[in-house]
Amino acid sequence: MTRVRRLVVVVIAAIGVILILGGAALVVADAQSRTAAAQQVVDELVDYYATQDGYEVGNRETLLRSIVADSIANDGPLPDLATEPNRNFLGATYGAFGGVFSYIPLERPWAARLIVAPVAVGGVLLATALLVAAAGWSPRQRVGGDPA
């Protein structure tokens, strides 16, 4: 393996590793922020209806899971709390099909399916680096000689 080829392999592998780690961190941050946003919506909704007689919104954890699952499964935006002060009630809309008369907020310019793009690109680059290294490998390296 020539020195230039080894340098190319190292650079490609480094870029791939950086993309994989950075993309994984981005996915984790997105998941945490989505959960935090849903948690805020659910808390506000449950706290509001706790003071209203005759309304029961159900278990807090179940509602949180439902909102997050719908948001991630439909590749939708974050859950949002829509307030209609004239009618004196709060409605939580989430997902791509949150409601007929509710608007779909778009709070971030990416979706769950696009946020994994860095991880995919990094994986492809890492596999490419391994293939290039495999193409330059020879059994002479097993003897202990310098492959360069």
Place this chain on the structure above:
Amino acid sequence: MAESQGLDPRHDPIYQRGYDPAVHGGEAPADGAAPSRRSRARRSSDEDLFAPPQPDGTEGPRARTAGPRGATAPRDAESPRVSMPEWSPFGELERDGGADERDTSATHDAKAEPMVVVGGGSSGSDARPGPPPAAASSVAPWRNPYLIGLVAGGAVLALVGFQMFRSALETIYVDFAQSGMIFGGEQSSEEAPDPVAELVSMQIGWSLGPVLFVLGIAAILAVIVFVAVRWRPASTAEQDPPLGGAVGRESPASHP
């Protein structure tokens, strides 16, 4: 190139692709009658290339230099003939037309060493000491550590991605059914784990699971394509030296 129409008259035909001794003539000049167009350095290089075997049984200094794919180099300086492999398009021509020529020189080559396969690589001009590219390509793929790592990593990625996505689906749907939410039953959230951590892991599995699965499958397919591109006919592979022999010949101890 003129590999199919003819050979470049400016250079020695034996070093050009498509050279056939039966067609273009491969008889070497007698000793002491060097071709006039050959320089001294070229003559020295030829003598080095067709040097007789060493007394310890090893090959000459440049006998293992990569040549045209599948070509064989003679070890006898007096009969530098290149024999084509069986799968070569010139192989049949040589077997038919070159029979008489070999018969006439049979007594002359009786004491000659058997032909040694030295070629097969793509870089025919590579004169570095070391195994020819054919040796690396003829090595079994499961001996290449990079390919092993790629296959193993691909399998692990595929399994992990599948399991992550399956776990996310269970978190989304199965837990709902078991808790009775889907079917309108009572919800039991007392024994449920931390919902935030569970939801974060569910989203990570939902997002990364399919990507990791696809990457793993793609890595395995890439290795298959890599091995398929480097695959050669069995007849050629049989002529190549095995890995152990190649390594043994290339060890510094064999060639001081």
